[in-house]
Amino acid sequence: ADSLRLYLINSPVVRAESLRFKEEGVKGISKDVLNPWFNAFKFFASQVEIYEQENGVKFQCDESVYSDNLMDRWILAATQTLIETVRTEMKNYKLYQVVPPLVKFIDQLTNWYVRFNRQRLKGVEDVEGIEVEGGLTDTATTLNTNSNSNSTSITNSTSNSTFHALNTLCLVLHSLNLIMASFTPFITEFMFQHLKKYLNLNQESIHFLLIPKPNSNYLNPVIERRVSLMQSVIEMGRNIREKNLISLRYPINSIIICSDNSEILNDLKHLQGYIRSELNCKEIIYSTRPEDYNIEIKAIPNYKILGQRLKQDLKIVKDELEKISSADWKLFLENKKIQIKNHLLTDQDIQVFKYQEKPFEGFDIQFDNNLALLLNTTITPSQKSEGLARDIINLFQRLRKTANLVQTDIVNMQVKILSDPSNSIATAINSHKHLFDKALKGSLSIVDAIPPNHLIKQSYTDPNIELALFK
Template sequence: VPEFVKEKRFANWLRDAHDWAVSRNRYWGTPIPIWVSEDLEEVVCVGSIDELEELSGVRVTDIHRENVDDITIPSRLGKGVLRRIPEVFDCWFESGAMPYAQLHYPFENKKEFEDGFPADFIAEGIDQTRGWFYTLLVLSTSLFGKPPFKNLIVNGLVLARYLMGTKMSKRKKNYPDPIEIITQYGADALRLYLINSPVVRAENLRFQANGVKDVLKDVFLPWYNAYRFLIQNIIRLEKEEGIVFSYKDEDLGSSSNIMDQWILSSMQSLVLFVKQEMQGYRLYTVVPKLVKFVDLLTNWYVRSNRRRLKGEGGLDDCLKALQTLFNVILTITKTMAPFTPFLTEHMYQNLKRIVPGLKSVDSVHYNMMSQPVESLISVKIEKAVSRMQSVIELARVIRDRKTMPTKYPLPEVVIIHKDPEYLDDVVSLSRYVTEELNVRSVTTSSDKDKYGVSLRAEPDHVVLGKRLKGDFKSVMSGIRQLTNDQVEQYLSSGSIQVLGHDLVAGDLRVIFQFEKENSKYEAHSDNDVLILLDVTPDQSMLDEGVAREVINRIQKLRKKAKLVPTDDVTVFYNAMGSDKYLCNVIMAHGEYISNNIKSPLKPYPVPVCDIIIKESTQLKGSELEITLVKGHEHVTNGPLCRFLNIQLRSNGANITGCGEKTGVVLLENPVQSNHITLEQLHEQAKVLFGQRGRTLKIYTNQDLTTGKMN
C-alpha cells in the first residue's frame, strides 16, 4: 500500500534484480560463519554456537570477530586446520533476518514464531524498496517459500521545506526543532499533519510548520469548540431546567429532525468507511474523511442547530438535539483516538461521566473501535443534505463576489435544476437554506429561460494554449461561437468537439449571462445546479444587517471578557454619530438584538455598578461604545444622570427675559428623596430663568427634532 509501489517500483526492482553479494570486507558486523582450508577445497558452514563448540572444542557466547577469528576447526580431510573467512555479513542481511533473529528462531520460541509469521503488516519509507523490503523477501522466500508479511505500508520521505526539498540535515539545520513544534502546537497536531499528508501515499513532503498550525486552527479548534458547546449546554440544561443530562443509546435515532438524522447517518457511514479502509491498510483515505467530518459537524450541524441545542425550540427538542450531538462527539472521539490520542483522551474523561456504561473504562484507548450502526445510515438523507450544502456554498460565492456579508438579508435565492428530485430535496430543507443564506424566500425552478439566463463558453487559456499550440486561436474563436444549447450539451456530456479538437471537462469555463443588463440576479453554478441570488436588498434589510453587526460586536465583547452563556449581564450602548442612523437602527431593533444576545439592552448612561468590560468600535461611520455590566437588575442610589442641561426657548409669545438662555439643573435632591420629581424640575427651571408665575413646558431634544414642540 499504495498499489503503485507494489505494481511498479518494487515489481520493477524484483524484475531487474542483480545477484546479491552478502559479504563485506569490514571489521564491525556479524562474522560470516564459514571455515575453509588453506586451499579453499574444504568448506564448513557452522549453524550454531553448539555446533561450533562441537567442531572446535571452544565455547563462546559473543560471536563478534574478536572472539571467533582465532578459533580453528580440525580438517576432516587431512588438510590441517580450517580458519574462518575474514568477511562479515552485509548489514542488510541482518535486517532481513529480523523475523527470526528477534525470537532466536529456530533454537527457541518456535511456537511464538509460527503464530506470528508472516506478520500482519510492516511499515517503512519508500527508500526501503531496495533495502529492507527486498532483503526480508529474499531471505523469507529462500527459507520458507513465502513472503514474511501479509501487508506492507509504504510512506514517503519528510524533506526540508527549502532548497528544493532536500533531505533534512543536522549539519545544515534546515528543519525546525521537533520539540519546539510539539511545545507550540502539540503532539496531536504534528501527528495529524503528517498522517494527513502525501507521506502516507508514499510521496515526499516538504515539511512546513504552518501546516501544523493549520491543523490546530482548522481541525482541533472547531472540533474542541463543538465539544465545549455540548458541555456548556448540558450545564445550562441543569441550571435552567433542573435536569441532569444522561446519555442513552436507546434514545438514539428517535428524533424526527432531518439534520439529526443526517449527522447520525454521516457519522455511521464514516465509521463503516474507517473500518473497511483500515482493514485494507489504506490510511491515506481515512484521515481526509475524518477531517472532512469534523467540518460537517462544526460548520453544518452545530451551526444550523445552535438554537435547538440552546433550548430555544422547547425542552423535548433540545434533549433530542443534545442526545444526537453527544453521540456524535463520543463516536468521533473514539474513532479519532488512534490519530489524536491526547486530545481525545481529554475529551473522553469528561464525556464518560455522562454514560453509565463508560464510567469504569479508564481511557478512551481501552475502548474497542466503534462499530457501525447501519440502521442509522440513510443514503437518501445524506444526498439531500449534500445538495442543500451545494446550494448554500454556491450562493455564498455570489455573496463574496458582491462583498455582501451574510449578516445582511437578501430578498430571494432561485435554485434551477432539471431533476425534480433534486429540487424536492432542497425544498425539504429550505428552512436551513433560508437561515444559512439569510434570504427572505427560496424559489425552485427547472426553467432558466424564465429568468433570462443563457450560457456561453470561454477557453481555459492555460490548459488549451499549452495543448493546442498553433491551433489555439482558431479553436478559441470557435468556442466563443458555441450556442447556449451546445454549451448545455457540453455540461451534460462532459465533452464537445470544436474544429476537430475534442474538448473535455476542465477545458472550458462556462459563464452565465442575463438577457437584461440590469438584472437583479447574480448567477453561479457548479455545472450541476444553477443558483440565482437577488442582490438588491431594500432599506429594511440593510437596517437588519446593521442590527446583526451590533449583535456581532456584543458577542465578540462577551467572548473577549471570557463570559459563558449562563452569565447574567446587561448591555449598555452609546451610538455617537451626526446622522443618528446607528442609534435609530438599534432602537428600532432593540428587542431583536436583546433576544439574540440573551441579555437586556439599554442605552447610556451606565449606572454605578460592576462593569465587566467596555469597548468602542466603528460601525457605519458612527462610534459605538458598548459596556457589559454584571446582572440584569441595577438599583442605584440616585438618577442615572446627575445633571440635566436645559435651554429656555420662546414659542412665539413675548416673554420678558427670554432669549437663548441655557442652564444646568441638579437632578438629585439631597434634602428629601434621592431624585427630584417632574414638578420640582419645573420649579427649578422657573427659578433658573427668572420665570416665576409663568407656565413652562418641558420638551426633549427628540421632541424638537421631530416637531412635537409646535
C-alpha cells in the same frame, strides 16, 4: 504528538516514499483537524452543563433515542459513512487515505452541524420552517429491537429538542473518538474520560474499546444528498454576498434557485428554513426554467483529445455535435456522457457549462453543476436598518464575551449614541426591539450618558456609539 502522528500518517512515508518534513504541515493538522474537533467537544461540555443547570437533571446519552430533526439524522448518517470509509482504508492498509475524509467530516461537524444547531444546543428555539422526516416538529424516535425477531420497530415520543441535539452530538463525538483512537491516542483519551460519564461506560481507557461498525439504523443516503445540495446553495450565496460586499447580517429580499431537475428543487425545499436562515433572505423562489433568467448552455469539445482518439471519425462526430439540442446537453450535465455514432464521449472530451447570456436585473448569479443561484443584491433602507441593528447586537455579544459572561447571565444594556446625523442608529434600535430581545438577555435602553457603575464599557466608530453592560 497527535498532530505529528496524523501528519506522518497522511504523508508519503506510509507509501514508502520520501518525505520532506515541514513544520507547517504539523501546524496545519492542529489548525484544520484537532482544534476544531476539540472546540466542538468543549462546546458540547459547556452546553451540557447549562442544560443540567436549567433543567435540574443529569444529562445521559441514550443511543436508542435519536431525533427526527433532519440535521441530526444527517450528521449521524455522515458519521456512519466515515466509519465505513476508515474501516475500509485500514483494512487495505491505506492509512494515508484516512485524513482527507476526516478533515471533511470535521468541517461538516463544526461548520455545518454545530453552527446550524447552535441555538438548539443552547436551548433556544429551532430555526422556523425546517422540515423533519414525518413533519415539522421535533420528535424523539426510540429504536426497540425485539431479540426474537430481526425487525426493528420505531416508537415516537415527545422530548426536548435540546436533549436531542446534545444526544446526537454526544454520539457523534464518541464515534469519532473511537475511529481516531489509534491515530490520535492522547486527545481521544482526554475526551473519552470526560464523555464516558454520559455514556454509561466503565472502561478505564478508550483504547480498551473496538473501532465501531456502521450502524444501519442511522444510514440515510437521501438526507446526505439533500444536505449536500443545501451546502452548495449556501456556499454560492455566501460567495455572491462576499463579491458584492453584502454582510450576512444584512437581509436580502430573495434568492432564486434554478435547476432543470425538479428532484433537486424538491430536495432543497426540505431544507429551505436553513437556507433562508443562513443566507438571511426573506423569500426563496424555485424555478425549472433557467431560460427565464437568461441562462444558456454552452458546449466546448476538446478537439485535441478527440482528434487523437477518433482520427478520421473526428469530422463526423464534430458535425453531429453541432446538431445536439439544449435538452441533450442538459442530460449530458447529469450523466456526464453522450453517445455519438459509435463513440462514447464523456466530460473528459467535452466541457459543457451553463452561463448567463446577459444579467438579470437586480441579481447576481453563480453556478454549481446543475444548479444556478441568483441572489438579489439590491439593499433597501429598511434592510440597511435591520442590518445595522444586527451589527449592534453583534457588538453587544462580543462585549459580553469580553466581560466573561456566560449564556445564563442576565445584564442590563445601555447605548449612548455619539454621532447620528440621520437618526439611523436610534431608528434601527427602536424598530428592531424584537431582534434584541431574541438575541440578548436583559433590557436595552438608549441613554444620554452612561453611569460610572458599569460592568464594562466600550466605544466604537462604526457605528459611532458607546455600549455598556450593568449587573
